[in-house]
Amino acid sequence: MKHATTLPLPADWRDxxxxxxxxxxxxxxFTGLCGMLAAPGTIHPVLAFxxxxxIAVGAGGSAAxxxxxxxxxxxxMKRTRNRPLPxxxxxxxxxxxxxxxxxxxxxxxxxxxxGWLAAAILAFSIFYYAWIYxxxxxxxxxxxxxxxxxxxxxxxLIGWVAVTGHITLMPVLLFLIIFFWTPPHFWxxxxxxxxxxxxxxIPMMPVVAGERSTRRQILIYAVLxxxxxxxxxxxxxxxxxxxxxxxxxxxxxxxxxVRVGLRxxxxxxxxxxxxxxxxxxxxxxxxxxxxxxxxxxxxxxxxQA
Amino acid sequence: xxxxxxxEGTAQIQGTDLAAFxxxxxxxNRVLGVILxxxxxxxxxxxIVKIATPxxxxxxxxxxxxxxx
Numbered sequence: 116m117k118h119a120t121t122l123p124l125p126a127d128w129r130d131x132x133x134x135x136x137x138x139x140x141x142x143x144x145f146t147g148l149c150g151m152l153a154a155p156g157t158i159h160p161v162l163a164f165x166x167x168x169x170i171a172v173g174a175g176g177s178a179a180x181x182x183x184x185x186x187x188x189x190x191x192m193k194r195t196r197n198r199p200l201p202x203x204x205x206x207x208x209x210x211x212x213x214x215x216x217x218x219x220x221x222x223x224x225x226x227x228x229x230g231w232l233a234a235a236i237l238a239f240s241i242f243y244y245a246w247i248y249x250x251x252x253x254x255x256x257x258x259x260x261x262x263x264x265x266x267x268x269x270x271x272l273i274g275w276v277a278v279t280g281h282i283t284l285m286p287v288l289l290f291l292i293i294f295f296w297t298p299p300h301f302w303x304x305x306x307x308x309x310x311x312x313x314x315x316x317i318p319m320m321p322v323v324a325g326e327r328s329t330r331r332q333i334l335i336y337a338v339l340x341x342x343x344x345x346x347x348x349x350x351x352x353x354x355x356x357x358x359x360x361x362x363x364x365x366x367x368x369x370x371x372x373v374r375v376g377l378r379x380x381x382x383x384x385x386x387x388x389x390x391x392x393x394x395x396x397x398x399x400x401x402x403x404x405x406x407x408x409x410x411x412x413x414x415x416x417x418x419q420a
Numbered sequence: 421x422x423x424x425x426x427x428e429g430t431a432q433i434q435g436t437d438l439a440a441f442x443x444x445x446x447x448x449n450r451v452l453g454v455i456l457x458x459x460x461x462x463x464x465x466x467x468i469v470k471i472a473t474p475x476x477x478x479x480x481x482x483x484x485x486x487x488x489x
Contacts, residue, residue, distance in 0.1 A: 122437075125444050128451040159473065161465045168462075228466045 126209055130199035134182055134210055135175030135217070142400070143174040143270045149404035150271025150289055153353075153411045154278035162229060166277040169225040170270050173237045176217030177266070180245040183210040191315040194308065214245070225277075233277045240269035254316075257323040260305075264297025265290075271404070285352040288343065292403070295340045299333040299372055300396035306330075306375075307386040326380060333392075334376030341365040344403060354419040357410035361403060368392075368399050 147170040151163060158166070182189065182200055190201035199205040218241045226234030244266035253259040268290045275286035305312060305319045306329060312319040320329045344365045348358025371392040380386060413419050 122441065124441060125448060127444060128448050159469050161462075161469045165462065165466060228470075 123206070126199065126205035130204050131209075131213055133199055134179040134205075134213060136178035136182075139178065139267075140171050140174055142397075143267070144171050145401065146289075146293065146404050147171070147270035147274040149408050150274030150286060151278055152274075152408045153271075153289075154275040154286070156278045158278045163277075165224065165228045166233065166274065169221040169229070169234075169237060170273055172217050173221035173225075173241050174244075174270070176214050176219075176221060177241040177244040179210055179214030179217060180241075181214075181249045183207055183214055184245075184249050186210075188315045188317065192311045194311060218245070225273075229277045230280055232280060232282075233273050236269060236273050236276060240266060240273070243269070254318070257318045257320045259318065260301045260320065261294075261298050264294045264301075267297060268293035284350060285347060288346050288350075288352070289404075289407075291343050292340070293400070295336055295343055296396065296400055298336045299340070299368075299375075300393065300400075302329050302333050303375060303389045303393040303396065306380075306389045330376045330378070334372050337369045337372030337376070341369055347407070353407060353410045354414050356413050356419060357406050360406035360410075364399050364402055364406075368395065371395055 144167060147167055151158065151166065182198060186200035186207060189195035189198050195201065200207060200210055218238075222234050222238045222241070225237050244263070248259065248263045248266055252262050256262070271289040271293070272282070272286045275289065276282060302320055305321050306326065313322045320332065324332075341362075344361040345358060347353045348355065348361065371388065374388040375392050378388060410419075
């Protein structure tokens, strides 16, 4: 028997691209590149490009897996309801297969072209974000963002290891800087979009522990971030250019965090200090890692000891 | 060219649906083609770099051990 029907349109390639969270990927590419450029040693430009591509594609794969798993939650939030899966522009299986394909391909190419240590860390970072964070801890603990920060902290470590082939204290410090930067960055945002998270039952810190506790923790992490950001200079891993820049940037970050940490919102609050801290936190990380590269370049040119 | 697609001998789509279906397929195939060509170029370049780069020299300790043998 024959009947007329409307087959669903295949998903647009732009929706596959959107699954990789391109905006998050820019930060991943940037920090990975900075880790690579700041590392002692040299790498052929073709291999450097390949390593960065693998880091970006791996991050894209884990982002696709994250959206595959969280499609139902995303449907309930204003910020995410227009993503390809909750908006119904793509079926879940396509997103899942796309995520696994990107993750697998990025790890294999990294291993063959760059080295298996970098590939192993990349594989772990994908597993960390897609399973430890997304599936396991995000729906279970209000410390989810602290743990999630680890996933975003891997790119400079992988970039560094791609050049040197081994792990030292310096790349671990770069990892820790992003790890401790993430909670104040994300909780500043969560303070003014908390109603959205509460609606879908994600235990975000402001929802579970309350605003006062979240503000106090933003301040604690900002205080802890300052010595960590300056540490590369203190252990002799970088020169004065980075050390001074890290100190100034971290003091500015701390000043904004103090304003957020010591206040309490009132009904009809515009949440300006929180929005300012969130905006500055992005600038902070970009500037800090850019100064790491500038410092390395200055040292190589003999402009500083 | 026919303006219908038959799936499993029963389903068919017609008219503007088919045009949209074909356009979407074409765009996806074009992007996939560009990605595959870019990957082929990249793998070629990686191979050339790997062939041209000499293998890492053995460390002094390893060299010493080799000489002792």
